[in-house]
Amino acid sequence: MSVHEYKVKTSSGFTANLEKYKGKVLLIVNTATKCGFTPQLEDLQKIQERYQEEGLQILGFPSNQFAEQEPREDGEITKFCAMNFGVNFPIFKKIDVRDQEADPLFTYLASQKPFQGFNMEHPTSKLLTSIINDRYPHYMEGDSIKWNFTKFLVDREGNVLERFESTTEPWDMDEDIQKALA
Structure with a gap:
């Protein structure tokens, strides 16, 4: 199985087959426009621009599952991302990324790379962990997506290489992206 076997919906409701990204390195991100991590969109766009010629493609999947931050x-999501952060990488239809109604793509991604914990050196890690533990303790169970801006790096054949949590800033993935592109 690989990421390329999944179909997703575009923001306009059309079905897109991820097979069309075969041969590209993918960075798949669950996004939200009213999240403390939303400014990551700016650096994600810069990474897209820096590495697109080498074959990187970022794919954004909005979700409203985390404190209703989308x-x-x-x-509107696509327009907001473009106008406020210059995003021109694809933003797909809003989906669930965890629990019973999770999109099969995100269930697959989470099954391929388990949760390894948050980067506790990130300035908001303790606050994020506290919010999740207090309000959404079941989010910490298992390997499902824990919060907005979980990022998965996928190789050119559709295999999941790495998982980066919300508390990993986009440029902190630079070395891993370069290795995947090499």
């Missing part, structure tokens, strides 16, 4: 409709 209240916008699909078209």
